[in-house]
Amino acid sequence: MEIILLFIILLLMMLITYLLWKNATLKKDIYSFANQLNYNLDKLIKEDVIDPIHSIEDDLWGKVNNKLVQVSTIHTEKKASLYDEKMKLKELTSDISHQIKTPIANIKLYLEIISEEQTSEENRMYLEKTMKQVDKLEFLFNSLVKISRLETGTIKILKTPTRIQQTLVSAIEVIILKADEKNIRVSVDYEESVIINHDSKWTSEAIANILDNAVKYTGINGTINITITQQAIFTKVSIQDTGKGISIQRQASIFKRFYREPEVHDSDGIGVGLYLARNIIELQNGYIEVQSQVGKGSTFIIYLPN
DSSP: OHHHHHHHHHHHHHHHHHHHHHHHHHHHHHHHHHHHHHHHHHHHHTTOOOOOOOOSOOOHHHHHHHHHHHHHHHHHHHHHHHHHHHHHHHHHHHHHHHHHHHHHHHHHHHHHHHHHSOOOHHHHHHHHHHHHHHHHHHHHHHHHHHHHHHHTTOOOOOOEEEEHHHHHHHHHHHHHHHHHHTTOEEEEEOOTTOEEEEOHHHHHHHHHHHHHHHHHTSOTTOEEEEEEEEOSSEEEEEEEEOSOOOOGGGTTTTTSTTOOOGGGTTSSOOSOHHHHHHHHHHTTTOEEEEEEOTTSOEEEEEEEEO
């Protein structure tokens, strides 16, 4: 009896030892699997090549690793395909741009030559209208080219420490004549010494687009106030107008491509200015917010990292 009891105890001890060993082995395998999975996921995130496992053992890690290799290969192939398409689109855009700019420039030149000749008032009126339509066509074409360059990633943002004064002057020069035509007063409040790390050319484009909208939707004898404030992390460029304002329901839509409010469809423009402005600022890790009330004007605030 004692021998049987001793045998059972010995058997239980062997079983417990085996279970402890099995548990330790399983835990080790789980940690190893988790580490290998984490390592390969990191490589996948960094877009590095994942090496396949050549093993005769049909274990779980081998299957998972081979699936990750397939995902990595598919991702690499799609990335290469997208890059090829982007380069083709870039070349096509560049070619179309070159092909269209020349005839537009020639048409404008011919119209200017004709307008210098003696002609009837009626013909002169038609010439002026034709010139305006050519200007609109040129503006539309340039806007579409910018959108194409932006969406294909060919716009290169080159940030350098630059005085914001230089950027602001370039932007105001674009709209000052339009503002004068409507007797809109443009005031500026900033310190000339403010320097921020930004792309002056493209930031000027973004600010000019917002200013153009402000001039377009501000009535005669209105005002546009530009204020620049440097904070600890961001520099704020506030553009406040006395225009018609934007309803709360539409404020989320104004930055969409080709969006135009129903009331202004008869006005000049195609609805890409704010879309371009927002994307240009976001490419510099900044952002834009809008504050507006119908009938009380709007304030667009650009935040650019210092």
